[in-house]
Amino acid sequence: MTHVHVIGGGLAGLSAAVELTGRARVTVYEAGPACGGRARSYFDRALGTRIDNGNHLLLSANDAAFRYLGLIGAEKSLKGPGKPVFPYFDLEADLAWTLRLSRGRIPFWALPGGARVPGMRLKELRSLFALLGARDETTVANCLVPGMLSRRLLEPFAVSALNTDCETGSAKLLGNVVRQSLARGGMACCPWYPEKGLSESFVDPAVAHLSVMQGEVRHGARVSGIETRGARVTAFALGAERIVVGSEDYVIFAAPGSVAGGVLSAHLSSFQVPDAFESIINVHFRLPFVPDIRGRVAEAGFVGVVGGITEWVFVKGDVLSVTVSAANRYAARDNEELKAMIWNEVRRVIGPVTVGGLPEAMPTARLVWEKRATFAATPAQDRRRPDAKTRFENLALAGDWTQTGLPSTIEGAIRSGVAAAHTLGLVS
Ligand SMILES: Cc1cc2nc3c(=O)[nH]c(=O)nc-3n(C[C@H](O)[C@H](O)[C@H](O)COP(=O)(O)OP(=O)(O)OC[C@H]3O[C@@H](n4cnc5c(N)ncnc54)[C@H](O)[C@@H]3O)c2cc1C
Known part of the structure; x- marks a missing residue:
């Protein structure tokens, strides 16, 4: 039976593996102790609870992501208001509003009297x-x-x-x-996010599905080099171990672009990958109680924030979780100072819609700074993204950094895994 070796157990690699199980023997080689890559959940000791490395928001338009969730039986693991509703708060103007997009394509929402952006x-x-x-x-x-x-x-x-x-x-x-x-249209913009956690939605069900389908996931399996002959990849190195790629077998390289650059550039002439990155900060505040949040924020489960550092606040039981994107601009700031400033913003946004308000003193907080959260989505970096297809007939690339046409997102990563399987001619 054809054996497909998938290098990297992030969502791109898992997507490729899920696509191929049942059609081929599949092995995923993941360098870390668990799969998920940049979309993972873990127990945080300081907070005493499980958190995601970062809040992830999907839209109902993310067709590939929802198809993947369907394949692994996790389509019901996401949560959302079920309609295109986005509560916002402008910290500079001290103004709350709710954007309610019209369900269809005609933007009735933008008309005066609609639920539009104030002042637009x-x-x-x-x-x-x-x-x-x-x-x-x-x-x-x-x-x-x-x-x-x-x-x-x-x-x-x-x-x-x-x-x-x-x-x-x-x-x-x-x-x-x-x-x-x-x-x-608006119905393509309904927001969704994992009800329990990223791993519980996107990772654990995929690994369980692979196991049922006789797929194998090897953790702690860091690929450090490949061997090629003519138009084929013939072997790759896992530390001291050498994995032979048989004449009927394939490799999907779904580790990060920077790793692909190191491992593959000796074999692919003029191989380029994105080399500039942006960070994302998430601050998770664990309250000593489950806040009784009312109204539009409770309806959506999150609120968008403008005019400050905070960009999104997600309500996750007793954890209020804040996302700050394009965070390289805060690199010189002290973490404790950032946490305190962000907590003050959270109090202003969430306090008024919480029965009894929020405490002035900052609760236990964890700041997670993902330094290389995504490639910088500039025109120059986009040009450096390679296609899934390589000059080797049994090697394809996957990952949000490949040429998906999308920025670095779950949707892009999952699409890239499917595209790699198609590129190798393993699915039609
Ligand atoms: C904080 C944060 C917030 C985000 N928010 C959103 C959001 O709201 N919505 C959205 O759609 N997207 C969001 N994203 C982006 C999304 O998480 C990524 O696009 C997606 O997870 C990338 O998946 P991937 O499989 O391409 O890469 P990765 O997740 O990087 O997976 C690569 C895997 O390869 C493994 N690996 C590395 N080296 C080797 C090696 N040598 N051998 C074997 N394995 C190796 C890694 O351990 C990793 O598991 C966010 C990302 C971050 C960090």
Whole structure:
């Protein structure tokens, strides 16, 4: 039976493995002690509870992600309001509002009297058309019509989706996100997030599925080199161990781009991968009680924040979890100072919708700084992303850093795994 060796057990590798089990013998080689890569859950000792490395938000438009969840039997593990509703808070203006997108394609939500962004003008919708028609070199800032729609919605949306600031972020990549979400109508924009945790939704069910389907996952298996002959990969190294790739066998390289650069560049001439990165900060505050949160924030389970450091606050039982994207700009800040500033913002946003408010004193907090959360989604970095196909007939690439047409996202990672399986001709 054909044996497919999948190197890297992040969502791209798991997606490829799930796609191929039942059609081939599959082994996943994961360097770490568990799969999941940049989308994982773990027990945090300081907080005394399980957390995700970072809050992850999906949209109902993420077709590949939902298909993957269906294949591994985890489609019911996500939670969300079931409608396109996004509560927001502007810290500068001390203003709360809720964006309720119209269900279909016509943006009735943007009309005066609709549940639109306060202060926006209709002509600002031109920004969306500019993004949809953006050329390779255009930045997001080039496309945005100044005004409240940009300040209160499109800029924060761009920073979250690209994890890159608007001045340097690729308008083409953001345009692709808009094309696959907002342009399909509000019902394509319903927000979803894991009810329990990233691992419980995306990782553990996939590993269980692979096990049932006779797939194998090897942890602590770090691939350090490959051997090739002619147009084929013939072996790879796992520390001192040498894994032979048989004449009927295939390799999907789904480890991070930086690792691919180190391992593969000797074998692939002019091989380029993204080499600039953006970080994401998450701060998890564990309250000594489960806050009784009411109204629009309770309805959505999260709130978007503009005008401060905080960008999203997720309500997860007794944990209030904050995301700050494109966080390289805070590199010089002290972690304790950041935590204190963010807690003050959280109190202003969540306190008023919590019965009894939130304590002034900061509760136990954990700041997780993912330094290389994503590649910087600039036009120059996008050009460095390779296709899934390589010059070797039995080697394909996968990962959010490959040329998916999307920024670094779960949807992109999962699509890339499926694309790798297709590229090798193993699924039709
Ligand atoms: C804090 C944070 C917040 C995010 N928020 C969102 C969000 O809201 N929505 C969204 O859609 N996306 C979000 N993302 C992006 C998303 O998590 C990633 O795009 C996705 O998880 C990438 O998956 P991947 O499989 O391509 O890469 P990775 O997750 O990096 O997986 C690569 C795997 O390869 C393994 N590996 C490394 N070296 C080797 C080796 N030599 N041999 C074998 N294995 C190796 C690694 O351990 C890892 O498990 C976020 C990311 C972060 C960090």
